[in-house]
Amino acid sequence: MPIADQLPLLWPELILGLGAMGLLLLGVFNGEGSARNVTLGAVATLLAALAVVVFAPPKTAQAFGGMFVTNDFVLFAKALVLAGSAATLVLALRFNAAEAIERFEFPILFLLSTLGMLLMISAGDLIALYLGLELSSLALYVLAAYRRDSARSAEAGLKYFVLGALASGLLVYGASLLYGISGTTSFAGVGRAINAAPGSLGALVGLVFLAAGFAFKLSLVPFHMWTPDVYEGAPTPVTAFFAIAPKIAALTLLTRVLQGPLFGLIDIWQQLFGVLALASMAFGAFAAIAQSNIKRLMAYSSIGHMGYALVGVAAGGASGVQGVLLYLTIYLVMNLGTFACILAMRRDGRMVEEISDLAGLNRTHPGLAMALAIFMFSLAGLPPLAGFFGKLYVFLAAVEAGFVGLAIAGLLSSVVAAYYYMRVVKVMYFDEPADAFDRPFGRVTTSILGATAVATVFFFLVLSPVLDSALRAAKSLFAA
Amino acid sequence: MVGFPLLSLTIFLPLIGALFVLAVRGDDEEIARNARFGALWTSLATFALSLLVWTRFDASSAEFQFVERIEWLPAFRIAYVLGVDGISMPFVLLITLLTPICVLASWTAITVRVKEYMIAFLILETLMLGAFCALDFVLFYIFFEGVLIPMFLIIGIWGGPRRVYSAYKFFFYTLAGSVLLLVALLVLYDETGTTSVIELASHPVSLSLQRWLWLAFFASFAVKLPMWPVHTWLPDAHVEAPTAGSVILAGVLLKLGGYGFLRFSLPILPAASAEFAPLIFALSVIAIIYTSLVALVQEDMKKLIAYSSVAHMGFVTIGIFSGSQQGVQGAVFQMLAHGIVSAALFLCVGVLYDRMHSRSIATYGGLVKRMPNYAVVLMVFSMAAVGLPGTAGFVGEFLVLVGAFQANTWVAALAASGVVLGAAYMLWLYWRVIFGQMTKRTLAAITDLDAREAAVFAPLVLLTLWMGIYPRTFLHVSEVAVAQMLQRLAPLKAALLTGL
Numbered sequence: 001m002p003i004a005d006q007l008p009l010l011w012p013e014l015i016l017g018l019g020a021m022g023l024l025l026l027g028v029f030n031g032e033g034s035a036r037n038v039t040l041g042a043v044a045t046l047l048a049a050l051a052v053v054v055f056a057p058p059k060t061a062q063a064f065g066g067m068f069v070t071n072d073f074v075l076f077a078k079a080l081v082l083a084g085s086a087a088t089l090v091l092a093l094r095f096n097a098a099e100a101i102e103r104f105e106f107p108i109l110f111l112l113s114t115l116g117m118l119l120m121i122s123a124g125d126l127i128a129l130y131l132g133l134e135l136s137s138l139a140l141y142v143l144a145a146y147r148r149d150s151a152r153s154a155e156a157g158l159k160y161f162v163l164g165a166l167a168s169g170l171l172v173y174g175a176s177l178l179y180g181i182s183g184t185t186s187f188a189g190v191g192r193a194i195n196a197a198p199g200s201l202g203a204l205v206g207l208v209f210l211a212a213g214f215a216f217k218l219s220l221v222p223f224h225m226w227t228p229d230v231y232e233g234a235p236t237p238v239t240a241f242f243a244i245a246p247k248i249a250a251l252t253l254l255t256r257v258l259q260g261p262l263f264g265l266i267d268i269w270q271q272l273f274g275v276l277a278l279a280s281m282a283f284g285a286f287a288a289i290a291q292s293n294i295k296r297l298m299a300y301s302s303i304g305h306m307g308y309a310l311v312g313v314a315a316g317g318a319s320g321v322q323g324v325l326l327y328l329t330i331y332l333v334m335n336l337g338t339f340a341c342i343l344a345m346r347r348d349g350r351m352v353e354e355i356s357d358l359a360g361l362n363r364t365h366p367g368l369a370m371a372l373a374i375f376m377f378s379l380a381g382l383p384p385l386a387g388f389f390g391k392l393y394v395f396l397a398a399v400e401a402g403f404v405g406l407a408i409a410g411l412l413s414s415v416v417a418a419y420y421y422m423r424v425v426k427v428m429y430f431d432e433p434a435d436a437f438d439r440p441f442g443r444v445t446t447s448i449l450g451a452t453a454v455a456t457v458f459f460f461l462v463l464s465p466v467l468d469s470a471l472r473a474a475k476s477l478f479a480a
Numbered sequence: 481m482v483g484f485p486l487l488s489l490t491i492f493l494p495l496i497g498a499l500f501v502l503a504v505r506g507d508d509e510e511i512a513r514n515a516r517f518g519a520l521w522t523s524l525a526t527f528a529l530s531l532l533v534w535t536r537f538d539a540s541s542a543e544f545q546f547v548e549r550i551e552w553l554p555a556f557r558i559a560y561v562l563g564v565d566g567i568s569m570p571f572v573l574l575i576t577l578l579t580p581i582c583v584l585a586s587w588t589a590i591t592v593r594v595k596e597y598m599i600a601f602l603i604l605e606t607l608m609l610g611a612f613c614a615l616d617f618v619l620f621y622i623f624f625e626g627v628l629i630p631m632f633l634i635i636g637i638w639g640g641p642r643r644v645y646s647a648y649k650f651f652f653y654t655l656a657g658s659v660l661l662l663v664a665l666l667v668l669y670d671e672t673g674t675t676s677v678i679e680l681a682s683h684p685v686s687l688s689l690q691r692w693l694w695l696a697f698f699a700s701f702a703v704k705l706p707m708w709p710v711h712t713w714l715p716d717a718h719v720e721a722p723t724a725g726s727v728i729l730a731g732v733l734l735k736l737g738g739y740g741f742l743r744f745s746l747p748i749l750p751a752a753s754a755e756f757a758p759l760i761f762a763l764s765v766i767a768i769i770y771t772s773l774v775a776l777v778q779e780d781m782k783k784l785i786a787y788s789s790v791a792h793m794g795f796v797t798i799g800i801f802s803g804s805q806q807g808v809q810g811a812v813f814q815m816l817a818h819g820i821v822s823a824a825l826f827l828c829v830g831v832l833y834d835r836m837h838s839r840s841i842a843t844y845g846g847l848v849k850r851m852p853n854y855a856v857v858l859m860v861f862s863m864a865a866v867g868l869p870g871t872a873g874f875v876g877e878f879l880v881l882v883g884a885f886q887a888n889t890w891v892a893a894l895a896a897s898g899v900v901l902g903a904a905y906m907l908w909l910y911w912r913v914i915f916g917q918m919t920k921r922t923l924a925a926i927t928d929l930d931a932r933e934a935a936v937f938a939p940l941v942l943l944t945l946w947m948g949i950y951p952r953t954f955l956h957v958s959e960v961a962v963a964q965m966l967q968r969l970a971p972l973k974a975a976l977l978t979g980l
Contacts, residue, residue: 362593362596363593366596377629382625382626382628382629383621383622383623383625383626384622384623384626388625392662392666395662395666396666396669396670399663399666399667399669399670400670404663404667407663407666408660408663411659411660411662411663412656412659414659415652415655415656418651418652418655419648419652422632422648422651425632425633426636426644426647426648429633429636429637430637430643430644430647460552460622463552463553464552464553464554464555467553467555467556468555471555
């Protein structure tokens with residue numbers, strides 16, 4: 001097939017890539033003063049790519065000899081990543097201006113990282129997988145250290161880089177073993193080789209190293225150590241970005257890899273990821289109890305939530321994949337809203353990050369308090385809020401797959417996790433008020449806050465269509 | 481069965497009212513006044529609607545009535561299904577009656593964040609009504625668990641000095657029980673492929689699975705009810721909650737546990753229910769005797785009534801699992817009576833607390849001299865709590881004991897001794913608060929019930945006497961539904977117990 005016919009499949013990636021180059025030129029020519037315009041341009045680029053993903057006719061196709069794959073599942077995941085990136089970049093606009101760290105490189109790095117994630121999600125080959133992962137990771141390392149005059153931010157970037165490089169090494173080692181047993185890097189070829197010799201030691205070790213690499217990106221226990229420090233040190237909009245887009249990209253890629261080339265090892269990876277899920281859920285729940293910084297709290301929270309989503313991965317099957325996609329959709333909404341709230345926590349022109357700074361928020365900013373309380377109840381998984389339905393479907397998939405023990409352990413750890421979410425509510429509603437935050441929060445922050453809060457409360461109204469499209473996406477993964 | 485969605489309207493009217501209250505603007509005074517009136521009118525309108533439902537309700541049919549069905553998640557066969565039968569109908573009325581009473585009782589007692597308070601109560605009403613009307617297990621769970629959010633806030637924001645501890649304790653006891661219910665629900669769905677309450681009841685489940693599921697259900701409902709030994713959250717929650725919070729907690733939320741046993745454990749898991757009945761009997765008898773003894777030594781009035789609630793709920797569980805018509809109907813009646821009487825007793829404590837800001841029994845004494853009307857009202861409810869014939873409390877306890885005698889003489893005999901203990905702590909409480917010399921100088925200026933408080937108590941006194949003198953009005957509602965449920969269970973239970 002001529003290249004010209006294959007390129008249309010890559011429209012979202014092309015838009016992001018060309019947009020990043022164009023905006024980079026614009027920034028270089030116009031200097032630092034153009035940061036705001038470049039950011040707006042980057043948001044427009046992300047939204048354009050999102051529009052292409054959402055409105056493109058869904059079809060299952062390949063390009064470049066199977067290096068690049070697209071189907072309903074891939075499009076669903078890309079839509080989530082693009083929406084998450086666009087929203088966090090919008091949130092960053094005001095933050096960067098207020099902290100006087102506006103630079104045009106910031107949105108460019110956002111775009112490049114997102115581009116890497118899209119390529120990851122679409123990877124049909126171990127090489128494509130690794131290139132996409134590294135493109136997104138390298139941009140993320142720089143973003144973590146973006147606030148270069150802050151020691152904490154620099155520490156976050158360095159820590160993330162060193163540990164991330166190690167994890168990438170593990171992942172490549174795993175990939176090389178898979179190449180070793182199959183003689184090819186294409187997913188299809190690896191899958192054939194594994195099915196031909198399911199018990200091969202090389203495949204098993206390859207799976208484990210690959211899993212370790214993914215576990216690092218997803219901050220699963222025991223590869224989670226970087227998460228709290230990086231979340232705390234990185235500028236808050238970057239933290240929001242870390243919590244959302246890369247997690248969605250890595251988890252959907254992992255799902256594709258497990259359900260695709262590594263499907264022959266399902267008995268093994270179900271156990272492996274079941275244990276990782278259990279450890280992450282439990283650790284995320286218990287370790288967060290002692291946190292006093294809200295960004296660190298959200299780090300442990302995301303460790304726990306990746307554990308819950310992983311329950312759906314471990315369950316396997318169309319219903320498991322459907323559960324994962326639903327969970328990620330809800331996770332995106334809840335986290336976006338929570339970080340919008342955190343970004344509104346400014347006092348005397350500076351960010352405050354302690355949970356105790358929220359004291360009595362209900363008196364000083366009732367609207368903000370109500371929104372944050374909604375997100376906390378939802379993160380804790382209480383019905384009728386969105387977070388409950390996410391948990392319901394991954395655990396339903398787990399029960400259907402026969403993992404009743406995992407479901408019980410997961411739900412019990414969600415009770416423990418509820419403790420620290422409730423603590424935030426307690427501080428806001430039960431404690432005596434502290435000083436008010438700076439007003440106004442900004443139109444963009446307020447509208448994202450309002451939209452995500454409404455979506456969290458009334459998610460049950462759109463649950464059925466979201467489930468349907470998640471199911472379509474999940475089925476497309478199994479049809480191929 | 482497509483008609484006017486009367487039940488949905490009843491359930492969601494308070495929520496609509498809450499949205500209006502949320503939109504109230506103005507200065508503090510204005511907001512508080514509008515929020516109070518908004519909540520009052522909304523809850524009264526809801527009460528009127530539920531009365532309309534009651535007048536159209538056909539008690540001679542055991543079927544679910546006013547059934548509404550909207551496909552919600554067709555791929556999972558989970559639907560938005562509502563309906564009431566003779567068992568749930570009285571509870572709907574109980575909720576809609578108690579909510580306006582709570583709003584009135586909080587009229588002057590709540591002075592801070594009035595708007596949020598009223599919103600929380602209206603949302604709570606919607607969730608409670610939904611839980612009693614839901615005919616889909618998932619839908620039930622959503623309402624059942626959703627109740628935690630407003631109740632946590634009500635105790636935590638408007639509660640007493642140890643409110644944070646109590647709010648947490650309430651929240652986590654209930655949540656921990658509920659997640660096991662959720663697992664059981666998922667397993668049941670995986671097994672049967674349906675979450676419809678009606679379909680589940682006719683779907684046989686193997687005995688070994690029934691046992692596990694029953695224990696998971698039990699974990700949730702026993703905490704909610706609460707049964708000994710998981711009752712310890714209740715006294716704390718009651719003591720710290722604002723008066724109206726205690727009223728709703730004792731009046732309605734506890735009944736969710738009993739209702740859960742009746743609607744889910746008994747019909748869906750009949751064999752396991754029969755098998756575990758002795759466990760329930762043992763725990764209930766312990767609850768009745770032990771918590772009655774504990775109630776005797778309490779110095780805090782709210783705590784005393786809270787412990788007496790645990791004892792009264794012990795009768796309910798004995799009745800439900802006695803498996804006889806009298807026992808089950810007695811349990812339903814006892815729940816209703818307790819819903820009225822204990823709610824009224826908490827309101828009585830609230831009256832004193834509003835005046836003296838103390839719940840300690842030792843603060844009071846000789847009140848009959850200054851508050852004759854109050855003394856009469858408190859007497860009616862104390863007698864009802866004791867189970868004096870002619871009051872609501874008697875009928876339920878009597879029927880439960882009749883049912884229990886058929887099941888197990890020992891259980892009935894021991895439970896009956898609880899009635900004696902109940903008389904002891906209630907009469908002693910009454911004597912210490914109302915009679916004796918009024919020696920305390922602080923009480924000299926205490927005033928009797930005002931018009932608002934009289935309006936709060938009047939319907940409750942009336943109902944207590946009505947239920948005691950002519951219980952047929954209320955027994956009649958649940959008679960056919962209970963009979964049909966037991967009739968359907970009998971062969972199922974027998975076959976499973978002998979066959980497997």
